[in-house]
Amino acid sequence: MLGGIDLHLHLDGSVTAEDAIFLAERSGIALPAHNADVLRGYLTAPKRCADLKEYLGSFEIPLKLLERPENVAYSTRSLVKRLAKSGMRYAEIRFAPGLLTAGGASQREVAVAACEAFVAAKEEFGLEGGLIFCAMRAGALTPRENEETARLSAEFLGKGVVGIDLAGDEAKDSPLDHARVFAIARESGVPITIHAGEAGGSDKIRAAMALGARRIGHGVRCVEDASLVEEIAEKGITLETCYTSNLNTGVCTDKTFPLRALMRRGVLVTLNTDNMTVSDTDLATEYARLGITEEEKSVLLGNAEKAAFAAVTSLAIR
Ligand SMILES: [Zn+2]
Secondary structure, eight states: OTTOEEEEEESGGGOOHHHHHHHHHHHTOOOSOSSHHHHHHHHSOOSSOSSHHHHHGGGHHHHHHTTSHHHHHHHHHHHHHHHHHTTOOEEEEEEOGGGGOTTSOOHHHHHHHHHHHHHHHHHHHTOEEEEEEEEEOTTSSOHHHHHHHHHHHHHTBTTTEEEEEEESOGGGOOGGGGHHHHHHHHHTTOOBEEEESSSSOHHHHHHHHHTTOSEEEEOGGGGGOHHHHHHHHHHTOEEEEOHHHHHHHTSOOTTTOOHHHHHHTTOEEEEOOBOTTTTTOOHHHHHHHTTOOHHHHHHHHHHHHHHOSSOOOOOSOO
16 A cells, blocks of 8 residues: 555464465475465455454464574565555564474574564665564463563564564453563563454453553454543554454454544554455555545554654655
Protein backbone atom coordinates (compact mmCIF):
# COMPACT_ATOMS: atom_id res chain seq x y z
CA MET A 1 0.00 0.00 0.00
CA LEU A 2 1.44 3.37 -1.03
CA GLY A 3 2.82 5.14 2.01
CA GLY A 4 1.58 2.34 4.27
CA ILE A 5 2.75 1.66 7.81
CA ASP A 6 2.38 -1.79 9.39
CA LEU A 7 3.17 -1.98 13.10
CA HIS A 8 1.95 -5.53 13.69
CA LEU A 9 3.32 -8.11 11.30
CA HIS A 10 4.66 -11.56 12.16
CA LEU A 11 7.55 -12.95 10.12
CA ASP A 12 6.53 -16.58 10.65
CA GLY A 13 2.94 -15.81 9.61
CA SER A 14 4.11 -14.16 6.41
CA VAL A 15 6.34 -16.79 4.75
CA THR A 16 5.02 -17.32 1.23
CA ALA A 17 4.36 -20.81 -0.14
CA GLU A 18 7.03 -20.22 -2.80
CA ASP A 19 9.64 -19.27 -0.18
CA ALA A 20 8.60 -22.22 2.01
CA ILE A 21 9.24 -24.65 -0.86
CA PHE A 22 12.60 -23.08 -1.65
CA LEU A 23 13.69 -23.14 2.01
CA ALA A 24 12.48 -26.70 2.60
CA GLU A 25 14.35 -27.99 -0.45
CA ARG A 26 17.50 -26.05 0.48
CA SER A 27 17.42 -27.35 4.06
CA GLY A 28 16.16 -30.88 3.39
CA ILE A 29 13.00 -30.35 5.43
CA ALA A 30 9.91 -32.41 4.53
CA LEU A 31 6.75 -30.58 3.46
CA PRO A 32 3.22 -31.98 3.11
CA ALA A 33 3.15 -30.60 -0.46
CA HIS A 34 5.65 -29.18 -2.97
CA ASN A 35 3.10 -27.42 -5.15
CA ALA A 36 2.70 -23.78 -4.05
CA ASP A 37 -1.08 -23.73 -4.48
CA VAL A 38 -1.50 -26.88 -2.39
CA LEU A 39 1.04 -25.84 0.24
CA ARG A 40 -0.68 -22.46 0.64
CA GLY A 41 -3.63 -24.37 2.09
CA TYR A 42 -1.39 -25.53 4.94
CA LEU A 43 0.09 -22.06 5.54
CA THR A 44 -3.22 -20.20 5.54
CA ALA A 45 -5.74 -20.48 8.39
CA PRO A 46 -9.41 -21.29 7.79
CA LYS A 47 -11.41 -18.07 7.31
CA ARG A 48 -13.23 -18.90 10.55
CA CYS A 49 -11.13 -20.91 13.01
CA ALA A 50 -12.61 -22.61 16.06
CA ASP A 51 -10.30 -20.51 18.23
CA LEU A 52 -6.90 -18.80 18.39
CA LYS A 53 -5.29 -22.19 18.91
CA GLU A 54 -6.47 -23.47 15.53
CA TYR A 55 -5.21 -20.25 13.93
CA LEU A 56 -1.79 -20.72 15.56
CA GLY A 57 -1.64 -24.23 14.00
CA SER A 58 -0.85 -22.63 10.62
CA PHE A 59 2.51 -21.52 12.03
CA GLU A 60 3.83 -25.07 12.38
CA ILE A 61 5.51 -25.31 8.96
CA PRO A 62 7.07 -21.82 8.87
CA LEU A 63 8.39 -22.22 12.41
CA LYS A 64 10.08 -25.49 11.40
CA LEU A 65 11.67 -23.80 8.37
CA LEU A 66 12.86 -20.85 10.46
CA GLU A 67 14.78 -23.09 12.86
CA ARG A 68 17.82 -22.34 10.68
CA PRO A 69 19.28 -18.83 10.97
CA GLU A 70 20.00 -18.68 7.21
CA ASN A 71 16.29 -19.26 6.59
CA VAL A 72 15.39 -16.49 9.05
CA ALA A 73 17.69 -14.19 7.08
CA TYR A 74 16.18 -15.27 3.74
CA SER A 75 12.58 -14.81 4.93
CA THR A 76 13.31 -11.45 6.50
CA ARG A 77 14.85 -10.13 3.28
CA SER A 78 12.00 -11.57 1.22
CA LEU A 79 9.36 -9.91 3.42
CA VAL A 80 11.12 -6.53 3.40
CA LYS A 81 11.40 -6.77 -0.40
CA ARG A 82 7.69 -7.57 -0.80
CA LEU A 83 6.66 -4.75 1.52
CA ALA A 84 8.91 -2.18 -0.16
CA LYS A 85 7.76 -3.21 -3.65
CA SER A 86 4.14 -2.77 -2.55
CA GLY A 87 4.90 0.86 -1.64
CA MET A 88 5.05 0.49 2.15
CA ARG A 89 7.25 3.06 3.80
CA TYR A 90 7.58 1.66 7.34
CA ALA A 91 7.09 -1.77 8.91
CA GLU A 92 7.88 -3.47 12.18
CA ILE A 93 8.38 -7.21 11.73
CA ARG A 94 8.14 -9.48 14.75
CA PHE A 95 9.01 -13.06 15.65
CA ALA A 96 10.19 -15.10 18.65
CA PRO A 97 13.89 -16.02 18.45
CA GLY A 98 13.32 -18.44 21.35
CA LEU A 99 10.98 -20.58 19.22
CA LEU A 100 13.65 -21.09 16.57
CA THR A 101 16.37 -22.93 18.50
CA ALA A 102 15.24 -26.57 18.02
CA GLY A 103 17.59 -26.94 15.02
CA GLY A 104 20.59 -26.24 17.25
CA ALA A 105 20.99 -22.48 16.73
CA SER A 106 21.12 -20.24 19.78
CA GLN A 107 18.69 -17.35 20.22
CA ARG A 108 21.66 -15.04 19.70
CA GLU A 109 22.53 -16.65 16.31
CA VAL A 110 18.90 -16.28 15.23
CA ALA A 111 18.88 -12.65 16.41
CA VAL A 112 22.11 -11.82 14.56
CA ALA A 113 20.83 -13.43 11.32
CA ALA A 114 17.55 -11.50 11.47
CA CYS A 115 19.12 -8.15 12.36
CA GLU A 116 21.82 -8.35 9.70
CA ALA A 117 19.27 -9.37 7.06
CA PHE A 118 16.81 -6.66 8.09
CA VAL A 119 19.38 -3.84 8.16
CA ALA A 120 20.79 -4.87 4.76
CA ALA A 121 17.33 -5.33 3.18
CA LYS A 122 15.95 -2.02 4.39
CA GLU A 123 18.90 -0.28 2.73
CA GLU A 124 18.61 -2.37 -0.42
CA PHE A 125 14.85 -1.96 -0.89
CA GLY A 126 14.15 1.35 0.85
CA LEU A 127 11.89 0.45 3.75
CA GLU A 128 12.04 1.92 7.22
CA GLY A 129 11.22 0.20 10.49
CA GLY A 130 12.72 -2.57 12.57
CA LEU A 131 12.32 -5.92 14.24
CA ILE A 132 10.37 -6.73 17.38
CA PHE A 133 11.49 -9.77 19.36
CA CYS A 134 8.60 -11.71 20.92
CA ALA A 135 8.69 -13.39 24.29
CA MET A 136 6.16 -16.25 24.39
CA ARG A 137 3.38 -16.87 26.90
CA ALA A 138 1.67 -20.00 28.21
CA GLY A 139 4.79 -22.11 28.63
CA ALA A 140 5.84 -22.03 24.95
CA LEU A 141 9.18 -20.78 26.31
CA THR A 142 10.62 -20.93 29.82
CA PRO A 143 11.01 -17.75 31.89
CA ARG A 144 14.76 -18.07 31.36
CA GLU A 145 14.37 -18.26 27.57
CA ASN A 146 12.03 -15.26 27.59
CA GLU A 147 14.49 -13.28 29.70
CA GLU A 148 17.21 -14.09 27.17
CA THR A 149 14.93 -12.71 24.44
CA ALA A 150 14.56 -9.51 26.48
CA ARG A 151 18.33 -9.19 26.92
CA LEU A 152 18.85 -9.73 23.17
CA SER A 153 16.24 -7.11 22.33
CA ALA A 154 18.22 -4.68 24.53
CA GLU A 155 21.54 -5.66 22.96
CA PHE A 156 20.25 -5.26 19.40
CA LEU A 157 18.14 -2.16 20.05
CA GLY A 158 18.99 0.32 17.31
CA LYS A 159 20.87 -2.39 15.40
CA GLY A 160 17.78 -3.85 13.77
CA VAL A 161 15.54 -4.21 16.82
CA VAL A 162 13.04 -1.53 17.79
CA GLY A 163 10.95 -3.24 20.50
CA ILE A 164 9.79 -6.28 22.44
CA ASP A 165 6.45 -8.11 22.50
CA LEU A 166 4.66 -10.93 24.28
CA ALA A 167 2.83 -13.34 21.94
CA GLY A 168 1.15 -16.75 22.01
CA ASP A 169 -2.03 -18.17 23.49
CA GLU A 170 -3.37 -15.33 25.61
CA ALA A 171 -6.08 -17.26 27.39
CA LYS A 172 -3.70 -19.26 29.54
CA ASP A 173 -1.73 -16.69 31.52
CA SER A 174 -1.38 -13.02 32.38
CA PRO A 175 1.24 -10.58 31.10
CA LEU A 176 2.03 -10.13 34.81
CA ASP A 177 3.45 -13.68 34.82
CA HIS A 178 6.20 -12.24 32.60
CA ALA A 179 7.01 -9.21 34.73
CA ARG A 180 10.76 -9.94 34.83
CA VAL A 181 10.99 -9.97 31.00
CA PHE A 182 9.50 -6.50 30.79
CA ALA A 183 11.54 -5.22 33.72
CA ILE A 184 14.66 -6.08 31.68
CA ALA A 185 13.16 -4.27 28.68
CA ARG A 186 12.25 -1.17 30.71
CA GLU A 187 15.69 -1.00 32.35
CA SER A 188 17.26 -0.99 28.87
CA GLY A 189 14.78 1.43 27.29
CA VAL A 190 13.34 -1.15 24.89
CA PRO A 191 9.87 -0.03 23.70
CA ILE A 192 7.15 -2.48 24.73
CA THR A 193 4.09 -3.78 22.94
CA ILE A 194 2.10 -6.74 24.28
CA HIS A 195 -0.59 -8.90 22.63
CA ALA A 196 -3.61 -8.44 24.92
CA GLY A 197 -7.37 -8.14 24.61
CA GLU A 198 -7.58 -10.53 21.66
CA ALA A 199 -8.38 -14.01 23.06
CA GLY A 200 -8.17 -12.54 26.57
CA GLY A 201 -10.29 -9.87 28.21
CA SER A 202 -9.71 -6.34 29.44
CA ASP A 203 -7.80 -7.53 32.53
CA LYS A 204 -5.01 -8.65 30.21
CA ILE A 205 -4.86 -5.17 28.67
CA ARG A 206 -4.64 -3.54 32.10
CA ALA A 207 -1.83 -5.94 33.01
CA ALA A 208 0.04 -5.12 29.78
CA MET A 209 -0.27 -1.39 30.50
CA ALA A 210 1.02 -1.96 34.06
CA LEU A 211 4.15 -3.54 32.56
CA GLY A 212 4.89 -0.42 30.52
CA ALA A 213 3.36 -1.34 27.14
CA ARG A 214 3.03 1.78 24.99
CA ARG A 215 1.14 -0.23 22.42
CA ILE A 216 -1.24 -3.17 22.69
CA GLY A 217 -1.35 -5.92 20.06
CA HIS A 218 -5.04 -6.08 19.03
CA GLY A 219 -6.60 -4.75 22.26
CA VAL A 220 -10.03 -4.81 20.65
CA ARG A 221 -11.71 -6.40 23.68
CA CYS A 222 -11.14 -3.16 25.61
CA VAL A 223 -14.62 -2.24 24.34
CA GLU A 224 -16.03 -4.60 27.01
CA ASP A 225 -14.86 -2.10 29.65
CA ALA A 226 -15.83 1.57 29.14
CA SER A 227 -13.49 2.87 31.83
CA LEU A 228 -10.57 1.05 30.23
CA VAL A 229 -11.35 2.60 26.84
CA GLU A 230 -11.24 6.02 28.51
CA GLU A 231 -7.95 5.21 30.20
CA ILE A 232 -6.39 3.97 26.93
CA ALA A 233 -7.46 7.18 25.18
CA GLU A 234 -6.23 9.37 28.05
CA LYS A 235 -2.84 7.70 28.31
CA GLY A 236 -2.31 7.73 24.54
CA ILE A 237 -1.83 3.98 24.35
CA THR A 238 -1.94 2.81 20.73
CA LEU A 239 -3.91 -0.25 19.65
CA GLU A 240 -2.46 -2.37 16.83
CA THR A 241 -5.70 -3.77 15.41
CA CYS A 242 -5.76 -6.47 12.72
CA TYR A 243 -9.14 -6.99 11.05
CA THR A 244 -8.89 -10.19 8.99
CA SER A 245 -6.95 -11.95 11.74
CA ASN A 246 -9.72 -11.14 14.23
CA LEU A 247 -12.32 -12.55 11.83
CA ASN A 248 -10.19 -15.72 11.41
CA THR A 249 -9.90 -16.27 15.15
CA GLY A 250 -13.53 -15.36 15.87
CA VAL A 251 -12.56 -12.51 18.22
CA CYS A 252 -14.79 -10.18 16.15
CA THR A 253 -17.23 -10.30 13.28
CA ASP A 254 -17.40 -7.74 10.49
CA LYS A 255 -20.21 -6.12 12.52
CA THR A 256 -18.39 -6.01 15.87
CA PHE A 257 -14.84 -5.07 14.83
CA PRO A 258 -14.55 -1.85 16.87
CA LEU A 259 -12.12 0.21 14.77
CA ARG A 260 -14.47 3.11 14.07
CA ALA A 261 -16.08 3.02 17.54
CA LEU A 262 -12.64 3.34 19.13
CA MET A 263 -11.62 6.13 16.74
CA ARG A 264 -14.76 8.05 17.75
CA ARG A 265 -13.82 7.66 21.41
CA GLY A 266 -10.40 9.18 20.85
CA VAL A 267 -8.34 5.99 21.03
CA LEU A 268 -5.15 5.93 18.95
CA VAL A 269 -6.00 3.03 16.66
CA THR A 270 -3.89 1.60 13.86
CA LEU A 271 -4.76 -1.02 11.24
CA ASN A 272 -2.26 -3.79 10.50
CA THR A 273 -2.00 -7.18 8.83
CA ASP A 274 -0.84 -9.51 11.66
CA ASN A 275 0.04 -12.38 9.28
CA MET A 276 0.10 -11.87 5.53
CA THR A 277 0.16 -15.60 4.66
CA VAL A 278 -1.76 -17.12 7.57
CA SER A 279 -4.54 -14.51 7.19
CA ASP A 280 -4.10 -14.27 3.39
CA THR A 281 -3.95 -10.49 3.38
CA ASP A 282 -1.83 -7.38 2.94
CA LEU A 283 -2.25 -3.85 4.23
CA ALA A 284 -4.11 -2.55 1.18
CA THR A 285 -6.55 -5.47 1.51
CA GLU A 286 -7.17 -4.68 5.20
CA TYR A 287 -8.00 -1.05 4.35
CA ALA A 288 -10.18 -2.11 1.41
CA ARG A 289 -12.09 -4.79 3.36
CA LEU A 290 -13.11 -2.16 5.93
CA GLY A 291 -13.94 0.47 3.30
CA ILE A 292 -11.54 2.93 4.94
CA THR A 293 -12.05 6.46 3.56
CA GLU A 294 -9.18 8.81 2.67
CA GLU A 295 -9.94 10.83 5.81
CA GLU A 296 -9.87 7.73 8.02
CA LYS A 297 -6.71 6.55 6.29
CA SER A 298 -4.86 9.72 7.18
CA VAL A 299 -5.96 9.38 10.84
CA LEU A 300 -4.90 5.72 11.02
CA LEU A 301 -1.56 6.32 9.33
CA GLY A 302 -0.99 9.42 11.47
CA ASN A 303 -1.58 7.30 14.58
CA ALA A 304 0.82 4.65 13.28
CA GLU A 305 3.47 7.23 12.50
CA LYS A 306 3.27 8.62 16.04
CA ALA A 307 3.34 5.16 17.63
CA ALA A 308 6.17 3.74 15.51
CA PHE A 309 9.05 2.58 17.70
CA ALA A 310 11.61 4.01 15.23
CA ALA A 311 11.40 7.31 13.39
CA VAL A 312 9.27 7.40 10.25
CA THR A 313 11.15 9.77 8.02
CA SER A 314 10.44 8.78 4.43
CA LEU A 315 7.47 11.06 3.96
CA ALA A 316 7.75 11.03 0.19
CA ILE A 317 5.27 8.48 -1.10
CA ARG A 318 6.83 6.31 -3.72
ZN1 LIG B 1 0.00 -10.77 16.43
